[in-house]
Amino acid sequence: MATLSAVLATTHHPFFLKATELTPPEEQMPQAPEWKRKVEAYRETLTAAEPDILVMVGADHFHQFFHDNYPTFLIGKQPTYDATYYNEEREFSIPRYVLDGHEELSGFMLQGLLDRGFDFSVSHELKLDHSIICPIITTRPDGDLPVVPIYTNIFAPPLPSPKRFWDLGRAIREIIDEYPSDKRIAAVGSGHLSLELGGPRQFGETGPDPVFDRQAIEWLSNGDIDSILANVTHESMSGSGNATHGFMDLILMMGIAGPEKAAYVDDLDLFHTMEAYFTWYPSGDPRERTASR
Incomplete structure (x- = not known):
């Protein structure tokens, strides 16, 4: 079986x-060196x-899906994925990527999710935006591993519940635990803490x-999933910022990961957002094995 590493x-x-990286050192924001150190440690x-x-x-x-047709949950199943939209290049200087896909695992996961009552959409022409490319830049900038992209609806109401x-x-x-392979699989996902986009609290x-x-x-x-489910609702997230979902x-x-303590936690308070980084090792912390050699 596969290993969730x-x-x-x-x-x-x-x-x-x-x-x-792209701004000269003398023009960088004061937090830039610390931000870079934290991301490199997280990588x-x-x-x-x-x-x-x-x-x-x-x-x-809202690059590829809109209010008229925004899938609740979607998985990509294709040999390669183009990434980065023009506005992301223009505004954020995010480079273009072409990432390999893993169609076999995508298909296995799609069937497993359907079997478990998750009615997923599937795309064979998915283009990736910065919700996936930003974590590639920070954790695997060479983009040298095949990916299975999963998209969720956190923007276009009605939204699934936190419990879902x-x-x-x-x-x-x-499904990862059941995948018949000797491959080592890592799951990397990105989201938000409190966040305001276009509203009075944005900056x-x-x-x-x-x-x-x-x-x-x-x-x-x-x-602590019990505390999350007891305290986090659509209404409470809206109260914390219009994009906190x-x-x-x-x-x-x-x-x-499961209801387990994270092996690695870090954060950085930037001027309009809190950045945070968490890692769990379901198969044991490989850093401990390295240290004991």
Whole structure:
């Protein structure tokens, strides 16, 4: 059977590469050096897991799907994926990527999800946006591993419940564990903490709801799904910022890992958002084995 070697949950800030690599040092924001150090340390948590395939979880930012036809859950099944839309290149300086797909695992996962009551859409012509490419840039910038992309609806109401995202994560975990292969699979997903897009709280000194951000980091760090489901609703997320529903993708990632403490946790408070980074090792922490050699 396949090995789930790591689960990574992260925020996805589209300006990371521009702020830390593409801007001259004398013009960079004050947090840029620390941001780069933190991301490089986080990247090592994936490298240590030695994955062969990446299951990537994100959401389309109205590039390919819109209110008239936005799938609740979707999986890509194709040999390659083009990535990065023109506005992302123009505004964020995100480079173009072409990522290999893994059609066999996509098909196996699609059937397994259908069997578990998740009526997934499937796309054979999916183009990826920054919800998946930002984590590629921060955790696997060479883009050298095949991917299985999963998109969720966190933008176009009506939305699934936080519990549904948790249950989907648990189902994905079961399917990875059952995949008949000797491959090492890592799951990497991105979402949001409190976030305001286009609203009056977008450019504050911190994220729009620092109290929620700190509580959410604690919940995810401890694998505390009971507290999340008791406190996080669509209404509470809206109160924390109009795009905070991206937190449900972080719930999904914790669902893949299980209700366990994260092996690695870090965060960085930027001027209008809290960035956060979590890694779980369901098969044991490979960094401990390396240290004992």
